[in-house]
Amino acid sequence: MQRIGVFICHCGTNIAGTVDVKAVAEALGHEAGVVFSTEYQYMCSESGQQLMRKAIREHKLTGVVVCSCSPRMHEATFRKAASLEGINPYMVEIANIREHVSWIHKDMKEATEKAIILGRAAIAKVHLNQPLQAGESPVTKRALVIGGGIAGIQTALDIAEAGFEVDIVEKSPTIGGKMAQLDKTFPTLDCAACILTPKMVDAGQNEKIKIFAYSEVEAVKGYVGNFNVSIRRKARYVDETKCTGCGLCTEKCPQKKVPNEFNMGMNNRHAIYIPFAQAVPKVATIDADYCMMLKTGKCGICSKVCGAGAIDYKQQDEVIERQYGAIVAATGFNPIDAKAYNEYGYATCPDVVTSLELERLMNAAGPTNGTLLRPSDNEHPHTVVFVQCVGSRCTETDERGKPYCSKICCMYTAKHAMLIREKYPDTDVYVFYIDVRTPGKNFDEFYRRAVEQYGVHYIKGMVGKVTQNGKQLRVQASDLLAGEQLHIDADLVVLATAIEPDKTARSIATMLTASMDTNDFFTEAHPKLRPVESPTAGIFLSGVCQGPKDIPETVSQASACAAKVIGVLAKDKLTCNPCVAQSDEMLCNGCSSCEKVCPYGAISYSDKEFRGPNRTTLIRRVASVNPAVCQGCGACTVACPSGAMDLKGFSNKQIMAEVDAICQ
Amino acid sequence: MSHSNNATEQVLRSSGVDVRKCMRCGKCTATCPAFDEMEYHPHQFVYMVEKGEIEKLAASPSIYKCLSCFACVDRCPRGVEPAKVVEAVRLAVIRQQGQNHMKSDDIPALLDEDMPQQLLVSAMRKYSK
Numbered sequence: 001m002q003r004i005g006v007f008i009c010h011c012g013t014n015i016a017g018t019v020d021v022k023a024v025a026e027a028l029g030h031e032a033g034v035v036f037s038t039e040y041q042y043m044c045s046e047s048g049q050q051l052m053r054k055a056i057r058e059h060k061l062t063g064v065v066v067c068s069c070s071p072r073m074h075e076a077t078f079r080k081a082a083s084l085e086g087i088n089p090y091m092v093e094i095a096n097i098r099e100h101v102s103w104i105h106k107d108m109k110e111a112t113e114k115a116i117i118l119g120r121a122a123i124a125k126v127h128l129n130q131p132l133q134a135g136e137s138p139v140t141k142r143a144l145v146i147g148g149g150i151a152g153i154q155t156a157l158d159i160a161e162a163g164f165e166v167d168i169v170e171k172s173p174t175i176g177g178k179m180a181q182l183d184k185t186f187p188t189l190d191c192a193a194c195i196l197t198p199k200m201v202d203a204g205q206n207e208k209i210k211i212f213a214y215s216e217v218e219a220v221k222g223y224v225g226n227f228n229v230s231i232r233r234k235a236r237y238v239d240e241t242k243c244t245g246c247g248l249c250t251e252k253c254p255q256k257k258v259p260n261e262f263n264m265g266m267n268n269r270h271a272i273y274i275p276f277a278q279a280v281p282k283v284a285t286i287d288a289d290y291c292m293m294l295k296t297g298k299c300g301i302c303s304k305v306c307g308a309g310a311i312d313y314k315q316q317d318e319v320i321e322r323q324y325g326a327i328v329a330a331t332g333f334n335p336i337d338a339k340a341y342n343e344y345g346y347a348t349c350p351d352v353v354t355s356l357e358l359e360r361l362m363n364a365a366g367p368t369n370g371t372l373l374r375p376s377d378n379e380h381p382h383t384v385v386f387v388q389c390v391g392s393r394c395t396e397t398d399e400r401g402k403p404y405c406s407k408i409c410c411m412y413t414a415k416h417a418m419l420i421r422e423k424y425p426d427t428d429v430y431v432f433y434i435d436v437r438t439p440g441k442n443f444d445e446f447y448r449r450a451v452e453q454y455g456v457h458y459i460k461g462m463v464g465k466v467t468q469n470g471k472q473l474r475v476q477a478s479d480l481l482a483g484e485q486l487h488i489d490a491d492l493v494v495l496a497t498a499i500e501p502d503k504t505a506r507s508i509a510t511m512l513t514a515s516m517d518t519n520d521f522f523t524e525a526h527p528k529l530r531p532v533e534s535p536t537a538g539i540f541l542s543g544v545c546q547g548p549k550d551i552p553e554t555v556s557q558a559s560a561c562a563a564k565v566i567g568v569l570a571k572d573k574l575t576c577n578p579c580v581a582q583s584d585e586m587l588c589n590g591c592s593s594c595e596k597v598c599p600y601g602a603i604s605y606s607d608k609e610f611r612g613p614n615r616t617t618l619i620r621r622v623a624s625v626n627p628a629v630c631q632g633c634g635a636c637t638v639a640c641p642s643g644a645m646d647l648k649g650f651s652n653k654q655i656m657a658e659v660d661a662i663c664q
Numbered sequence: 665m666s667h668s669n670n671a672t673e674q675v676l677r678s679s680g681v682d683v684r685k686c687m688r689c690g691k692c693t694a695t696c697p698a699f700d701e702m703e704y705h706p707h708q709f710v711y712m713v714e715k716g717e718i719e720k721l722a723a724s725p726s727i728y729k730c731l732s733c734f735a736c737v738d739r740c741p742r743g744v745e746p747a748k749v750v751e752a753v754r755l756a757v758i759r760q761q762g763q764n765h766m767k768s769d770d771i772p773a774l775l776d777e778d779m780p781q782q783l784l785v786s787a788m789r790k791y792s793k
Contacts, residue, residue, distance in 0.1 A: 452684045460688060481688060481711055 088131030149177020151543025152330035158562030160208035174279035224538025245282030381491030391498035579649035587644035590621035594636035679752035692736035
């Protein structure tokens, strides 16, 4: 028989305002096995914990029930206090009478009654609790960063700075991501390449960082501290170790009609290419979809001109296996496809462009060498109309758009408008907006500068439609403050398209068993208090894959993420959660139901010898659980038809005892 | 939308107001004690001057309904001074017409005990060239 102590917390008036705490302590004091019951203003305070420890000593308690806030808050506090008095921490149970009672009920009588019932359930559970011992598992002291944009680069640099090895896996031929495509960055207008490329070079030269560019993660096995990852290194048809990045092949290649993705398809590149001058690694890649040699076997010019002998038409994809202690998702974003927005004429009018396309049109390394020329006839535009919120802030059920604010568009549009007015003061610039959202250091000042100093016309209202009208675009829009419909003849229309997580993020999340929200952004372990960790242990989040962010925020979050990764890698052993599943081999019928439902791959089957009747031996196929991989979700215990699977600390018997106590 | 014409330039010059500073929060109009009498409200004055729509403002009785109390000027978080814009439009009209809307002979009939003298001074300023 357990000797149980019950402690009711007032939580100031959070609980005591709605629950009669004295009545709860009195009622629970009469429960079987309860030898001590009391209430206190703040159980989590130092004096509250002392009160509990004193009671454990004086009343020789073997189990503790604390009726307080959610176990997510203070379970660890009370377990630690109990273990200081020699009680196994898993003999402590929390009845959540704050979030589950006082905060959601108004009637004191009913709330008190419910608090007593929840307390009774916790007592019933403690009667069946067993002391549990947490195991340990070793840690591979290397991290994997998936995605080589500014988020991935910053996280990798910070982890390397702390002395740990990091691998970056990037699916395109170079690291750099979206930031490499930008012209200037708000609110200081530094050139994006000037501040990004030093970091790319750092990452490329750091001996702790290994970059697997043009590679993709193919499979992830294992658990925190011990991940085993398969990485597919796609064939570049160029030997990375030999290529010097001289670029001669990219000039001589006769196949010149490949849409250049780095310039958003607004000009062409060759079939063998280096995405941009500052690419890291600076290695040529053959685009197998366009290379004549690979398609027809006729050409081979790049091989002839390559002084380093780096071209290898026979190169194959290679799959390598690497071990990691922690994995960072930094998979980034893409703008949504504006083609769905017929009313803005993106698909039909060449002079309707997206903001990312405009970045390339204004960039010195872009298709127009930095001169703003409209795509249709390479003329300088004299009237430019910006449309904000294209696909952002739609309803949940909208088929074309996203429900969230993409966050970066207000600022980059202010930047674009300002830069155009500065370079071409003869250009009229209009910005149609729903709201201008500029929370951020020096952000609103930046936007006001666009209006006040640069004379950008900000108009509260939206553009209804854009149609081709001769050489110009007819923009029909609303001016809500004037209550008018406007018609503007524009030369260029720029759409601030919503951003969405990269399409590969979903499959990567599945491999990592990391959860996502309905918009395919990775979810955090806690939206406020654990923002850079995934709920899956050992998986961390960096950059826009977790939610829309600008560059300063991305870099801050990337560094925060690195700190969390370093926290894992710095440990020699990790303490495992002892509340894991275990299989009763005598009851297991080998049906594999548990193996199928386990999201973590923690269950395996093997043949085992058992003693049969009349001194015979039986070979039976039975399940076993790897306790280091199991996250204690309990899916297997529900799926098991023979009741062989049980979750330690949450056994079927314990849960039934709680239900019985509630239904008493 | 036309952004520069002579009338607009004159209003901008004589008022000394930078209408681009307006962030369209509407606090001027929220403050205006003459709101019910005004066809165009203070924020509309600022916006319409920015857009060069002086003629509409000039033709509106609103320019004579403004009390010149300067509450809008006092409350504006960005220092735009809407009342100065209203006054500038009014002055532009009066100067053009070259006529007084209020003569000194009119004053005795308007006097009563409760009328503050400052109001009359203000009215003379407002309705005379």
